[in-house]
Amino acid sequence: MSSDKEVVGCARRVPRLVIRTSGTPKTPRDGDVHVGSIWNDAPCPVLVVDADGDVIGSNEGARRLFAHAEEVGEGLTAGGLPHWLARAHHRPHPAAAPQEAVSGTVAGRTFAAHPSRIENGDVVWWLVEDTDLRRAEQELRHERERAALLADVSGALLSSLNLERCAEVTARMAADHLADAAVVVAPAQGRRHALTYAQGGGGITRTVASIDPRTVPGLAEALQGFPPVPARWIDPDDIPDWSVPPGFAGPIGSVIVTPLPGHGVPAGVLILLRASTHRAFTDGEEVFARLFAARAGAALSAARLYAEQASITTTLLRELLPPRLERVHGVEYAGVYRTSQDHERVGGDFYDVHPGADASRETFVVLGDVAGKGLEAAVLTGKIRSVLHALLPLSGDHQQVLVLLNDALMNSHHTRFATLVLASVRRSAGQVLLRLTSAGHLPPLIVRADGRVEEAATGGTLVGALPDVRTRSVDVVLAPGETCLLYTDGITEARGGPLGDDFYGEERLREALRECARMPAEAVVERVQMLAAQWLGGGRHDDMATLAITNPAGGVDGFAVADDREGREPCRREP
Template identity: 65%
Template sequence: MPPFVTASPGISARPPDAGHLVGATWTEAPYPVLIVDRYGGLVEINEAARALLPGAASGDRLHEQVPSWLADAHQRVSGGQRGSSAGPLSGPIKGRHYEAHPTAAGDGDVVWWLVDDTDRRLAETALSDARTRTEILSDVSSTLLSTLNVSRCMEVAASLAAEHLADAAVLVAPRQGRRRPLAYANRGGPVSQVTRQVDVAGVPGLAEALQGFPPVPARWIDPVGLPDWVVPDGFAGPVGSVIVAPLPGHGVSAGALVLLRSSAEQCFTDGEEVFARLFAARAGTALSAARLYGEQANVTATLMRELLPPRLSSVHGVDYAGGYRAAKDHERVGGDFYDVHPGSDPSQDTLVVLGDVAGKGLDAAVLTGKIRNTLHALLPLTDDHQRVLNLLNGALLTSHHTRFATLVLASVRRRGTRARVRLTSAGHLPPLIVRADGKVEESATRGTLVGALPTVTANTVETTLAPGETCLLYTDGITEARGGPLGDELFGEHRLQRALSECAGLPAEAVVERVRMLASQWIGGGRHDDMAAVAVSVPRTGPLTVLNGTGARSSRRNT
């Protein structure tokens, strides 16, 4: 190898064939290549390097032509053991990102191969951002869909939008009359909700977004012209950029989302606008689901008020009490039902109806409602139980329902100290009469069920209740309740009658509560059918012995 000619300390003059030390192909490589001596002087550069560093030439100092990260890397590599390598390094050069790969050459020279990895880094960053945003959207969906309360969903959506997308967020809900519900959130701060009348036309693109039209690009919105109601209280600094994104719902708009960034922050990029729209789509779906659930809940509550058994009390000197338990404890209605229709005056009968529709749940409850409404329309005819049952039977046979029902009708009228009761069973369990002495009698009424045959055959029996006596109407959910020590034994009619014999003289409400308690204890945590019971009692009128505050006995009359 020809000797070096030293021109000055730290600078070496190289022979013309220095390139042969690293191979002739380096001059034609598509990557920028720099040959640098141990003192930091440029020995040679190829055409790709001249294009990257147009001012660089052989003999220049490296640190004068390249960024400091590459000059420092050369000092570390050339200062080490001869032929050693520090491995790949990277940094920016002229707005691009390069990996620098050193290769040791002879006499302490280092050949630096510069590989442009800008596109790879951008792709990795984009992939990482996409994964992060996918995770955020997944978490947002889970969080938003975990609540079906519209107000809570608005609050969470505004808070998440401020946390992940902007410095502040305003969620504008569909109009309620002339006012709109609004949810305001600053990043890291609490969420506030108000309902107020606002002019949405003052925000470019907001009126269109609320109608479900595509969003207006953020660059078209001048933040200076925003109305005051859009900016949340406590927002830091003037607004620098704005995004208005529609919240798509199930066929109708769920509102719009306004995202705000202060002038101190970077404006929204195109990628962030796309992400904001994806976020808004998830939020709109959740809000729409919550709103639909709320509407259905309101409809259900309205219907439930008509389907639930009524509260019973005393009517014309006769006490009435009822109890109901659906087959599933989380449901409030089912196939068992009861009603009490008081007469307009004491001279008219009070009609008591207790029934059991085949099936359980909402389908049975719907038919229950139809039966109750039909019987209500037939009240003027209740002097004739048979006629009422035939008319009800005809109405059910022409219905689209394929279910049937069993019924028991009781017409009650107070006469002096006693009450006359007319009882008619249509395929139902006969009522039980609890006498004052504890004796339990089963009424002799029998009949065919309603809604299955062209006509209903039933017989009506009459009985009289003396003071302290009770007539109990009940469904088979009580007698067929399975439980006991092994959980498979029926509660049974005999056990019910024995329990009723202990209820002689008790008020109607106490009798029903006793029956419900015993049936519940018998079932335990097991499954059961719908259970219903109605007690008709004539209150005692004789003197009752009570204890006064000092423990002395005194008498008073229960009227």
């Protein structure tokens, strides 16, 4: 008795295949095709394998394929099957269940083998080639891995604007993912270059050395931003010792030298090294190394730019920040400055103390408030402070100093004005003698030793707004334990309180100062600033500056000074 089985082909265009296994041939039905012609017309190699794993039939495509496999020396089983296909053929499986497809290589090409079981136990294997598909999938995986690596590189590098840290991250990630070792060569500083070494899975080494870039092919050009030379042009035997990380194991087999492009100027050069025991860099790896270098160069350039700007900012701030105040010629000075924005360090308020050459010379003190806030106001304060510093030889004449400063501001491109209060300070016979002049500024407050608070009767016009400056000066005497407080309107106009919309005001300031009698200068300014900050709460505010001039209550240099209130002179005005 005969039995028939339809075998599904490897493509839609394969007709229905009928394999007769025993008995008398059955009358063909419409669509049945002779076995031999089916195999020869199949678009893929076809094998018929019996239960013992022997090939008992094949088409022309399979014969050519396996003949080539034998030519290239690929091992086959005694039955003529590749080993991966023989293992799949002998794998136990339920008779009623379809056998699963398997994959493997034949003659350097990959195939998916689809089985069709025949009733007598033989199996027809249809070998569908998927070499290009697998190659495309592999390339896609590689590209995804490279894209993920570049994303990781960007994230790691941009997480820090520290130049040394960026160089270390660049060298480490390059050594871990691109090569066996990496060297980052920074642009020259004079005749020296900063070098950052890394090995895969190892530590980071940094050094600064005098090197000759011409000793590495393409390095001198890369440092100037020229395109890299191909790796095949570089002889590893010509690489100098300084370009190899300390302790690098094994001779060098392949080298890549690629620039680290920056913003307008090169950010350095990346050297990748691979040991001779590993394969050489491929063209694809060279291209990817350039992509890596582009990301790293952008981050290094940003870090370098930030470092330069930070250095410039530090230099400028050194001149713009208020000075540190202390005791000068037996007189205490203390100041506190708070900008309108907590994240800023400079603004429109300022103060300076210029000590006299000796105790017999007057110390020149200035506190001012420039219209506006932020950096623009700070620039003008810097100019005013520079002009006043140049006018120190004339500091004994407040009117002349203010006139000359006003002329300088009127001839400037700045359109802002400023208010100031000047003080000339001298100690004599246990007392502190002050000459105070206000130019449109709030008058200073005098805190007497008994807690009384007086307002210095000085006034005048602001500077930088009108052609003429008119002022009125006043002399003040401070007995031991008394303080003269200079302050800006950021204190009195601090808006807050229970309802959040009230000014701190002069009355509250005077009340606070009554409790500051006989306090050190630093304690006075700290208390005023603390009370103003508490009044503000979390509200917005203007720049706030306070400066205290105090005659110490305990005397000078450890000697007590008598508190002679009866002999104290009152404030008197200059005509």
